[in-house]
Amino acid sequence: MVVRRSSSMLSALFCLWIVVPLATSLSFNLSFLDPASRSGIELQGNATWNSTDGIQLTNDTIIYNVGRAVYREPLLLWDPRTKAMADFTTHFSFIIRHSSNASLSGDGLAFFMAPYPSPLLLDSSGGPLGIFKRGSLNSTVPTVAVEFDTYQNEWDPDDHHVGIDANSIVSQKVASWNGSLKTGRLANAWVTYDAITRNLSIFLTYADNPVFAGTDSVLHTIIDLRDHLPANVTVGFSAATGQVTETHAVLSWSFSSSLQPKSIPPPTAPTASDAAKSKSKTGLIVGLVIGAGALMAMAGLLLFVLWRRRKSRGRNSADREEDMNFDQTTDDDFMGNRGPKRPVELMEKDPRKELLVEWVWELYGRRTILEAADARLNGDFDETQMECLMVVGLWCAHPDSNLRPSIRQAINALNLETPLPELPPKMPVPMYCTLWSDVSQSLHASSLATTTSITAKSAQTGSSSMSPSSSHLLKSPKTEAVIST
Template sequence: MAFDFDFSNPSAFSLTDFTPNGDAEFHGSLFDLTANTYSGGINNSVGSVAYAHPVPLRDNTTGQVASFTTTFSFGIKITDGNNKGDGVAFFLGKYPPALPPNSQGGALGLCTDYCDVNKTAGDDRFVAVEFDTFNDRSDPNVTYDHMGIDVNSMVSVANLSLLSFSLNRTMSARVDYNGSAGVMNVEIQSYSSIRRTRSSMELRRPTTLAPRWTSAPCCQQRWPCIEFSAATGASIELHQLHSWSFSLLPPGSSSSTASSMDEDFEKGSGPKRFDYAQLSAATGDFCEEEKLGEGGFGAVYRGYLKEQDVQVAIKRVSRGSIQGRKEYTSEVKIISRLRHGNLVQLIGWCHEGRELLLVYELMPNGTLDTHLYNPTVLLTWPARFKIVLGLGSALLYLHQEWEQCVVHRDIKPSNIMLDASFVAKLGDFGLARLFDHGRGSHTTNFAGTMGYMDPECFLSGRAGPESDVYSFGVGRARLVEWVWGLYGSGAVLEAADERMGGDFDRSEMERVMVVGLACAHPDGNLRPSIRQAVSMLQCEVTLPKLSATMPTPKYS
């Protein structure tokens, strides 16, 4: 179970997925959790917004509690520095959701009459993470602002004092729960025009998320509800929810998806974790002057890491892109494990709040498409032939030489990078999939780029090594039929880029053209494997005899 809602993007969510209670309402691009007016809040207001579906937190067969991670962006706005309170909470409570009576003020919409002496019991139990802006009788009195973890009571079992009045802006928070170890970690980040701050706390308590409402087998109504609540008392402030993502891991998992990546990447000599502040500084706060390019799911910036004294390329995933988050996860899970001279090296990664960033080695000569389609730039034939062989070597490693078969699914010139020596390096593994060797093609979701994507995928929805071989053969979109016609008339060399003025090795050029046509054969079963294709390019085996005309595709 997982979701990712950005309330400023209407296509990213449906209001039917939420149950508001009390004074909570959706207003355009966010949820107001209390009765807010933009000149100030209203006192003694309380409201909650719940995910409208129960969460299967405990496995009914084994009794194990699942792990989860949730991130959310929320705002607290204090309209009068001497008159503020009370705060916001993320919590797990009973399903279906209901707002307790008399839960305004310091109760934060979690329980009746503060429940600081008599804890809640039965179905009214809850586990909450509070972001509190007012000192009530049960709160620590070091500062006004604090965050805490509450279990069935407003007396926190773990708390962290924050700077007074620091909970007074838009912030992002992340809660990770490890179901196996019973560990909850909470992190909050806030940004201002001056600086970014981050605070975190941890609670180790194995029984924290094992109240009775997770134990009844086959009873959905005993599964918990996940929700947000907020309240004001005699004092007022605004409380708003801007975005929310949640991922549930199977019972017995050691951590959330992000935490799992943290553990994997920090082992050995692989990619390392960077702080957002480091990467922001490296790119001049992601200024336009450092932007190298922009795609459907984010932009890429040039950056300089002072500590390592190295130039890098930093990909910043668009905040509102659900697909971008999926690609980020795929990228870090796959490319971080691969080692080959013709693959772009992933140096590091960062996921803080809603920011997802990938750090790569910088390719000084950009992408292949900038050279193929630029009338003022000419790649010599030796450079082109080396690029073809390099890409073939990368695909041979991915398809046959690594421990699993990696199908890239988006091979095209803009994903082929060129280093200072014009060595080709394949990048962008956001759409890649892993398969066990020998299992053949697999049904997948529709993915790829028109013109380079295997047309058979339109019919079957199946992608495999043969799909990558097709894209490798195409090289440049919408040329296959024309080149095949030249091949049939014995004039295939006329397809060479006329800007080279005939300055190329004719034998190498013919091999590249014929191998390209063989790889782009309309019938995937008749295409060579990437090993066979590379062997043809290197003169290790003879070229195939193709039909004089392009075979009629069965998908035509």
């Protein structure tokens, strides 16, 4: 019964683990002309608050100037447990204004994402736009950015372009803007990301009161952000000047993301279709551990049936001597064979795999537990998550019920919020011999007590009321066996 409860608890545990979601969205809408919207923003470098420009990242009076504005809270870009990515849409209005006293100005403004938290980079003025280091085209810090570039460096196509940067100041995709980006007019930009298609798109307009339709993007590219960024990222703006100056200001900013947790499908029968195999991968993992619990329940039931049969056979014996020696014989058989007969017949080429829990526990002791993963997965799984799942499964199937985890402990371990338990390298052996010995001793004591009581009563009455023939009948082996029974 304990094993059955363990199996039920294990099934409930995995159901709870599957449906536990993470905090998955970030949403805000800020107007930087309103002082009440400033609390959620962190200014870095030379960025300042301005009553007419909102956030003034740089001004036109300082060369080699860097200013940044970032949102204080992190964005969960993708779920490290399920690998699911977030969709997001961000809209911001900005102004780039070059100095009226100079023929050249630069260098530009960028919307960027980088690991959280993201401190200001030293020596990042000019062409790197405050998000990359000068002197190197590639970044040592994972960064994805959308740049509005106003100065032609040696790696740029011209001095008016929109680009998508991924860990490099050299744009992965670029589109020249038909006109000037630094006229001082109010620009509205949208950056969208579709987690299913991996499409990153940029929309830009200088129209008055624009309405976003989601069509006619200025630039787009297919990019898997998980390959370039960690799960938690900083989002914000950065601008820089070099030998020439320029004013960069952000007046408003809205952001909305949605990360839908992946549901884990139930185990399905394998088919020849690759699509069906892909859908059943997660189900196979869960089925592996739940199947182990069910196997233990069946083994326990068979042991109980065998015990009942042997007990019944001992009661129905007509021979008193066999009855008196039953316990000793049973103990000898148990000790000699190291326990009762296995409840299942071992077959196949590798018989260890028939007893799934023992086999997985043996691999755990050899530190090769990942070998128990279903071959149909073809190694396409996260090793940390797979190891966690199997160790927690062994923990839940521990032969000693007092050492099994609670539902909360198991869920915390599955979510990688607590360290995994240190299980013994070999699977502990259930102490069935203690139970059998107690039952045997009880039967033995009961049998002796019955025989002694009846014999004592016979002795008291035999001398006065029994005839010699009756006394002889009491001492008969057959009669004595019946009475003791």
